[in-house]
Amino acid sequence: MLEYIYQATGLLLIAFAVQSFSDTGNEKRIGTGLFWLIYGLSFCLGEFIPDWITGIMVLALTIIASAGFMGIGTYNGTGDDFANKQAKTFGNRLFLPALIVPIGTILWNTLTGTSALIGLGVSSVVALIAAMWLTKCSPKQSSQEGRRLLDTIGWAAILSQFLAALGYLFNQAGIGETVSHIVQLIIPDGSLLIYVMAYTCGMALFTIIMGNAFAAFAVITTGIGLPLLIIGQNGNPAIVGVIGMLSGYCGTLMTPMAANFNIVPAALLELENKNHVIIVQFFPGLVMLAINTSLMYFLAF
């Protein structure tokens, strides 16, 4: 069942690719189109071709992205005046299709007992049909609108899949053992609280250095969270994982490396000190880190 949803996602990406290739308003349409085409094919064929071919596709995606071959195109847009007028016509009904996704996913999960991922895929399709029915938008234009949003995300769309692969390779290389050896050198007879702090503060610190909680999660969870907390102390993996990620977000509040969240807004709001947003967030961020640490300590063990 899940495989059908991957096929659907792949076909959608291939549709984006076709529209990208014929988008004469995009100077980088070939690179953009190729990127979505290869990515779409990896969705459709991934299960059926040898893994090393997928590996080469991943290499190709990296080259296209890092060479700067992707760009923003044109999407047959209608402008803000049209949107303003339509917003008055539809009012709050515009929110309804969007609500189908979370509600539908949770319902699917509780009613059928099968994976919430299938529920997410099915609900997305139902929500799209509801949105098209409400607005009378054509399927072709719906695909354009999806492509518009995906182009603004760009290569970052595949970042999670990349990081998961990295975490796996790190694990193969034994990074978990190394880091936990080091942690045990620093805190030889750590109590549970100290171990929890090593993980939550490690997440925050690495996010501050890397500017990206997702990247820090792959490293710190394989290094500290898994060996020390989940395996070593029998911690609940769901709780350790979720609150660990949220501890990383505390680091995001404190770092200029997360430019989109902290530095760009300072420029946008014409602040004199470009670190002003970080200064305002620093102390509340520390409080949140302390709260996350206690929540993990009390809930996960």
Place this chain on the structure above:
Amino acid sequence: MINYWPLIGVGIITIGLALRLNTLLVILTAGVVTGLIADIAIMDILSTLGASFTKNRYMSLFILVLPMIGVLERYGLRQRAETLISTIKGASAGRVIFLYALLRTITVGLGLNLGGHPSMIRPLVAPMAEAAAEKGRTPLSKKETMQIRALSAASDNFGNFFGQLIFIGAGGLLLIKGVLSDNGFELELGDMYVWAIPTGIASLIVFFFTAKIGDLRLKNPEQPQADKE
């Protein structure tokens, strides 16, 4: 003796990202180098990369949601959200900023990414907060204006970060699931999102007080007479 070699990947990522190189390129390099150091043949690294990529396709299922959001945006979803936000009634700057953070947490928790600094904070929230602060008093000093704007920017980040994982289909949850399942712990999204709720509630309490302190500072301006800018 500890083997420090596996840490080279962490070093590559840290340096690469600090140099602002393309994130994908940095991650790929770190992965390949780490694999080579662990004596994995290059073909096996490619296979591992491909296998992991295929296995973790579900991390990118958010792509399926995009056409629906895009269609709604074409027909005024953002404009409608702007109208709703502009009806926020706040007696003070802190109240306006807190109510926005509350709305942002709830909507992002439902999987709706409606906020953002360019689309909501700059055109709406910051001006509304400044207007609320100026009501019935002397014009704001430059320093006070800066402080209110920075706090408005923070409200979007707070709501966005700590509400995000409450959505059952959140990209962050999918990544957590992927990393843990690669290491032999299978998780269900339905058992995960609930654990983001306590932090979400706590973040609103913390931000409520942050905004409140912001208000208190405004009510005691240092030497209002001397402050003529």
